[in-house]
Each structure stands twice: as structure tokens, then as C-alpha cells.
Amino acid sequence: MSESINIKTISDEELVSKIVATNNTHLFAVLYDRYISVVYNKCYGFAKNKEEAQDLTHDVFVRLFVKLRTFKGKSKFSTWLYSFTYNFCVNYVQRDSYKKKEKKTVVTDQIKDDEEFEEIDDAALFELKSDKLAKALSIIEPNDKMILLMKYQDELSIKDISDVLEIGESAVKMRLKRAKEKVVNVYNEL
Numbered sequence: 001m002s003e004s005i006n007i008k009t010i011s012d013e014e015l016v017s018k019i020v021a022t023n024n025t026h027l028f029a030v031l032y033d034r035y036i037s038v039v040y041n042k043c044y045g046f047a048k049n050k051e052e053a054q055d056l057t058h059d060v061f062v063r064l065f066v067k068l069r070t071f072k073g074k075s076k077f078s079t080w081l082y083s084f085t086y087n088f089c090v091n092y093v094q095r096d097s098y099k100k101k102e103k104k105t106v107v108t109d110q111i112k113d114d115e116e117f118e119e120i121d122d123a124a125l126f127e128l129k130s131d132k133l134a135k136a137l138s139i140i141e142p143n144d145k146m147i148l149l150m151k152y153q154d155e156l157s158i159k160d161i162s163d164v165l166e167i168g169e170s171a172v173k174m175r176l177k178r179a180k181e182k183v184v185n186v187y188n189e190l
Contacts, residue, residue, distance in 0.1 A: 012077035020069045028065055035078075036061075039085050045149055046089040048134070060088050075163055083164040086150070090142040136187040144179035151176055 007015070007030055019027045036057070043056035064084065071080050137145050150156045150164065161176075162169045 013073055016068060016071055016077055020071075025065075028068075032061055035081060038078075039081070042082070042085045042154075043089055045153060046093055046145075056089060056092060059092075060085050063088060079160070079163050083166075086146050086164070090146050093142040093145075132190050133183075133187060135190060136183050139186050140179070140182045144175075144182050147172070147175050148179050148183060 007027065010018075012031070012034065015027060015031055018024065019031065039060050040053060040057045043060065044050070044053035047053040047056055064081070067084070071077060137148070147161065147165075150161050156164070158169050158172050158176075161172045165172065167175075
């Protein structure tokens with residue numbers, strides 16, 4: 001009984017090693033509870049609707065249970081999970097990119113038709129700009145979108161991004177520069 005009381009206070013890394021050693025689903029539930037909202041928010045950034053984000057979150061945790069033994073403890077578990085979730089979402093977006101682009105094109109055409117007939121106030125204009133940015137982000141490569149979201153949505157430092165992606169800080173800066181250029185170019189072409 002004392003172990004179940006301490007389970008709530010042990011570190012993520014200790015919890016992961018216990019899960020790997022025992023395949024205990026009750027211990028995994030503790031890890032799940034600790035990180036469900038973080039994983040959901042990352043998935044929502046890629047999915048942009050609640051149902052799809054919930055499905056992605058579920059899939060991440062199913063895959064996580066299987067892949068947990070690949071965590072080697074070289075970084076904090078939260079950093080590793082962050083990377084794991086982003087990679088899963090990037091792969092998902094790449095698999096379903098054709099379907100998503102087709103769906104967004106229909107929505108964009110409808111917005112363009114509506115623009116011709118309605119007067120646009122400042123709030124609506126701001127929303128259209130963010131819709132246009134969201135469309136530009138959906139068009140660029142998922143890896144470019146990922147690094148931009150890490151930096152500007154999740155507000156990770158260059159060092160943190162370097163740790164998550166397991167690349168050097170100068171490589172992070174170069175990828176960010178290229179991704180910004182790509183999204184601005186796509187945005188300007190819309």
C-alpha cells in the first residue's frame with residue numbers, strides 16, 4: 001500500500017523505469033494523468049478540432065506504452081515525451097496531408113466567396129489574417145510547421161528545441177530561419 005502512496009510523488013523517470021520493468025497499466029495510468037493535457041494540447045495544435053485531437057492523443061498514448069522502453073533517460077522524460085508527441089503528429093499530418101488540404105481548400109473557397117459580398121470590420125480582418133496564416137502553416141512541410149510551433153506557440157528556447165530534436169543549436173536557428181521564410185512566402189502567395 002505504501003508504494004501506491006509514493007507513486008504520486010516519484011519522478012517521471014523513476015515511474016517510467018517501473019512501468020518498463022513491470023508493464024503495469026496502473027502505473028502507466030499515473031503517467032497518463034500527469035501528461036494527458038500536455039499531449040492533448042500538442043495534438044490539438046496539429047489537428048485543429050477536438051475530436052481529431054482526442055483521437056491523436058489516444059493514439060500517442062497507445063504508441064507510448066509500446067515505445068516507453070526506448071526512453072534512455074538522456075533527457076528529462078517530459079522533453080522526450082514532447083519530442084515523441086511532435087514526431088507522432090508530424091507523421092500523422094504527412095500521412096493525411098492530401099485529405100486535409102482537400103478539406104481546407106473547400107473552406108477557403110467559401111471564405112473567398114463570402115469576402116466579396118460582406119463588409120469586413122477590423123476583428124473580422126484580423127481573423128481572416130489568422131485563417132490565412134493557419135492555411136499557410138497547413139501547406140508548409142510538417143517539420144517546418146513543427147519547429148515554428150515549438151518556438152512561437154510553445155515558446156521553447158533554442159536550447160530546448162535543440163534538446164527535443166537532438167540537433168545542435170545552430171541547426172535549430174537555421175531550420176527556424178528557413179521555416180519562417182517558407183511560411184512567409186506561402187502566406188504572401190495566398
